[in-house]
Amino acid sequence: MEEAGVALTDDAIAKIRGMIQSGALPPGARLPTEQQLSVQMGISRSGVREAVKVLEAARVLDVRRGDGTYVTSLAPRLLLEGLGFALELLRDDTLLEVMEVRRMLEPVATGVAALRITDEDLDELSKILDDMRSAADDAERLIQYDAAFHRTVAAVTGNETLTSLLDGLSGQTLRARVWRGLIEGNSSHITLAEHEAIYHALRDRDPLLAQASALMHVNTSESWLRAVLAAPPEEPADSVAPQRSQRSTANP
Incomplete structure (x- = not known):
C-alpha cells in the first residue's frame, strides 16, 4: 500500500x-x-x-x-537553493568531489567576470577584501566575507544559474572547515593573498590571469581539505598544516 x-x-x-x-x-x-x-x-x-x-x-x-x-x-537562485543544503549533508569523502566540480567551474567563471566587471563591482570587492583583512583571525567573519567575495565575482558573469551553482558548491560547512584549519595553522594570510591576486587580475581585466589565479585558489583549497580530512580526529589542525614551500595551503 x-x-x-x-x-x-x-x-x-x-x-x-x-x-x-x-x-x-x-x-x-x-x-x-x-x-x-x-x-x-x-x-x-x-x-x-x-x-x-x-x-x-x-x-x-x-x-x-x-x-x-x-x-x-522558477528562477535559478530559487530552484537551486536546496543544493547548498544538500551538500551540507555530504560525507567527508564526497566533499572532495564537490571541490573537483568547483575546480571545473569557478576558474572559468572568474575569467568571464574579468571581461564583464565594472568599476562598481571592483569597489565592492575591494571593500570585501578590507573586511577580510580586518577579520584575519576570526573564522566566522571570514566565512561570511569569503562567501561574499566569491558570490560577487560569480554574479559579475550575469549568469544566475552559474552563480547559484557556485554558491551551493561553496557551502558554509566546507568553508568553515577550511578557514578554521587555516587560522589554526597560522596560514590565513596566504589565502588572503590569493584573494588579492584574483582581485588584481579582475582589476586588470585580464581573463587568463583571472582564470589562473582562481584555479590556484581552488587547487590549494582542495589540498588543504585533503589534509584536514586525512588527519585523525584528535590531531590538532596545525600539526597537519601543509608546508608553505609545497604551496599546498588551502583557500576557501
Whole structure:
C-alpha cells in the first residue's frame, strides 16, 4: 500500500511538472484546486496533496494559506537553493568531489567576470577584501566575507544559474572547515593573498590571469581539505598544516 501511495505521488508530481513545462502553468500562475487537479489528473486528492508538498519543498510551488497554490518564479537562485543544503549533508569523502566540480567551474567563471566587471563591482570587492583583512583571525567573519567575495565575482558573469551553482558548491560547512584549519595553522594570510591576486587580475581585466589565479585558489583549497580530512580526529589542525614551500595551503 505504501509503495502504491508513493507511485501515485510520483505520478502527480510528473503531471504537475509537465503542466509547468508545457506552459499550461507558467511562473506566477495559480494552480487549480486540489479537487480539480484530482479529477483532471485522475489521481486521488491525497496523491495530489503529497505532490504539492514535495514541489513546495523544491521551491517549484508556493502554497499561500487561505489564498491558493502558485507556481514560483522558477528562477535559478530559487530552484537551486536546496543544493547548498544538500551538500551540507555530504560525507567527508564526497566533499572532495564537490571541490573537483568547483575546480571545473569557478576558474572559468572568474575569467568571464574579468571581461564583464565594472568599476562598481571592483569597489565592492575591494571593500570585501578590507573586511577580510580586518577579520584575519576570526573564522566566522571570514566565512561570511569569503562567501561574499566569491558570490560577487560569480554574479559579475550575469549568469544566475552559474552563480547559484557556485554558491551551493561553496557551502558554509566546507568553508568553515577550511578557514578554521587555516587560522589554526597560522596560514590565513596566504589565502588572503590569493584573494588579492584574483582581485588584481579582475582589476586588470585580464581573463587568463583571472582564470589562473582562481584555479590556484581552488587547487590549494582542495589540498588543504585533503589534509584536514586525512588527519585523525584528535590531531590538532596545525600539526597537519601543509608546508608553505609545497604551496599546498588551502583557500576557501
